Amino acid sequence: MSYPYPGGGYPGGGGGYPGQGMPQPGYPSTNPPFPNAAPGYPQGPTSMPMPGAPPAQALYGGSAGYDQMPAPPSGPGLPYSPQPALGFQTVAMAASAFRQGAGSVSMPTPQPPGAAPYPSAGGAPPYPVGGGGTSAPPYPQAPPPAGGSFPSAPPTQAPSAPGGQRPPPPQVPSAPGGRQSAPAQGTSSVTSGGSQTHHKYGTLKEHQPFDPHEDGQKLRNAMRGVGTDEKAIIDIMAHRSNAQRQKIILQYKTMYGKDLIEGLKNDCGGNFGQVIHYLCMTPARLDAYLLRKAIKGWGTDEKVLIEILTTRTNQELGEVKMAYNTDYNRNLEQDVIDDTSGHFQRLMVSLLQGNRNEGTSVDMAQAQREAKELYAAGEKKWGTDESKFNAILVARNPAQLRATFDEYSKLCKFTIEQSIKREMSGDLEKGMLAIVKSVRDTPAFFAEKLYKSMKGLGTDDDTLIRIVVSRCEVDMQLIKQAFQANYNQSLGRFIAGDTSGDYERVLLALIGGKD
Numbered sequence: 206m207s208y209p210y211p212g213g214g215y216p217g218g219g220g221g222y223p224g225q226g227m228p229q230p231g232y233p234s235t236n237p238p239f240p241n242a243a244p245g246y247p248q249g250p251t252s253m254p255m256p257g258a259p260p261a262q263a264l265y266g267g268s269a270g271y272d273q274m275p276a277p278p279s280g281p282g283l284p285y286s287p288q289p290a291l292g293f294q295t296v297a298m299a300a301s302a303f304r305q306g307a308g309s310v311s312m313p314t315p316q317p318p319g320a321a322p323y324p325s326a327g328g329a330p331p332y333p334v335g336g337g338g339t340s341a342p343p344y345p346q347a348p349p350p351a352g353g354s355f356p357s358a359p360p361t362q363a364p365s366a367p368g369g370q371r372p373p374p375p376q377v378p379s380a381p382g383g384r385q386s387a388p389a390q391g392t393s394s395v396t397s398g399g400s401q402t403h404h405k406y407g408t409l410k411e412h413q414p415f416d417p418h419e420d421g422q423k424l425r426n427a428m429r430g431v432g433t434d435e436k437a438i439i440d441i442m443a444h445r446s447n448a449q450r451q452k453i454i455l456q457y458k459t460m461y462g463k464d465l466i467e468g469l470k471n472d473c474g475g476n477f478g479q480v481i482h483y484l485c486m487t488p489a490r491l492d493a494y495l496l497r498k499a500i501k502g503w504g505t506d507e508k509v510l511i512e513i514l515t516t517r518t519n520q521e522l523g524e525v526k527m528a529y530n531t532d533y534n535r536n537l538e539q540d541v542i543d544d545t546s547g548h549f550q551r552l553m554v555s556l557l558q559g560n561r562n563e564g565t566s567v568d569m570a571q572a573q574r575e576a577k578e579l580y581a582a583g584e585k586k587w588g589t590d591e592s593k594f595n596a597i598l599v600a601r602n603p604a605q606l607r608a609t610f611d612e613y614s615k616l617c618k619f620t621i622e623q624s625i626k627r628e629m630s631g632d633l634e635k636g637m638l639a640i641v642k643s644v645r646d647t648p649a650f651f652a653e654k655l656y657k658s659m660k661g662l663g664t665d666d667d668t669l670i671r672i673v674v675s676r677c678e679v680d681m682q683l684i685k686q687a688f689q690a691n692y693n694q695s696l697g698r699f700i701a702g703d704t705s706g707d708y709e710r711v712l713l714a715l716i717g718g719k720d
Contacts, residue, residue, distance in 0.1 A: 406681070407680065408717035417449070417453045417456035420453045425457070428469070436707075439707065442469075442484050477711060480708070480711050481711070489525050492513050497533055507549070510553055516651075526557070549633040551595060553636070562601055566605070571605065572609040576610075576612035583624050583628040584619065598641070610641070622641055648684045649687040652684050659700070659703040685717075697713055697720055700713060
């Protein structure tokens, strides 16, 4: 039997769609009936719906099509279980049952597996479920989207908190203004960039409120025209933290296309200009600059090598080496090796590794044992085993070394400082003593160096400037206290008596005044 419409109907009869006179939704009903169709059969469709066709309108609130046919108002149930998903095969089974006299057929609505049915449109009772019963109370959600697609399973919910309330998501503490709060700070904290260190014992603090744009304008005005407004420069450069000064330098170049550092160097000369120049550099770049200056050319300024390498932390030493390589395209360790020799060279190279134990624990048994080893390497024998002093003094943490020094005094009639002076000489002696003094009391170590830089006739301006600029944000408050305790006068008044003019004013501003 041939049909005039390809793809229409099922073999042996009409279109195979239940419900007399029910047209295929979404398609025109002008097609002529099948020839030879039994009386009462519906008109056949022209073809199967193609993918991408617009969804048909449902008669009872849902979308209609091969996967979800609307159910007639009444009628006996199907002679097969309606549990399988309603697809092409299910429609064929329904058509076959209808032809065999099952009467009007009630078509099931597809349900999400394991879930209660969705409510019907217009407040109609729920669709029948297999077994002749009614469904459980419907979900309160909206009907499924057009197209008849359902999720494979109801969404899984996280366990609820006691009382039926879901626990709120964890909140990140925020600082005022909606920004994430900064980590708690102890004595010091290093920024993510690694080049800035802030300490609570510094005399130079961050200035608030801070506006790098306004500061840049003031500095430009201070350097414009005839002469220089040194007071305006001091008011900004000696009252902003290093991190703030770096922002001013960047903002100045952004605003004017000029290098602020070069401008300040051209307008500020002498010792005052040297202070301002040092203030423009980060701590790591300043140390790298000082070390390069101490090494290059004829001779070596060993006291600068000793001061920097014996008082910086492991992290700071690592940053100094990186800055040295970046700024001068040279290896700091190799330059030190080329410029030094003997046991002093070995001491400097050991310090450059930045591998000191920086813990705070003390092992008394180890302190007693190593005190005996130091005594045996020096006072107890003819000659000195410098390598033993090197191995212990460079590697142990300060607290452990202080315990070792105390134990050493019990074994020997001399202190460790006295034994070093007796057993060593020259730069090696100075380097070993610097380690011992800085381990015992770092602020007192710097206070002594400041006192010696200004005592007597003349002033060691390089040392004075280097220490004031490098320690004003670190521990200058403690250095001032040690200076007052050891020399019975304030550091500020000592500086004021040895300097003058803008040079004096900028140094006093950095250390917090005369008192």
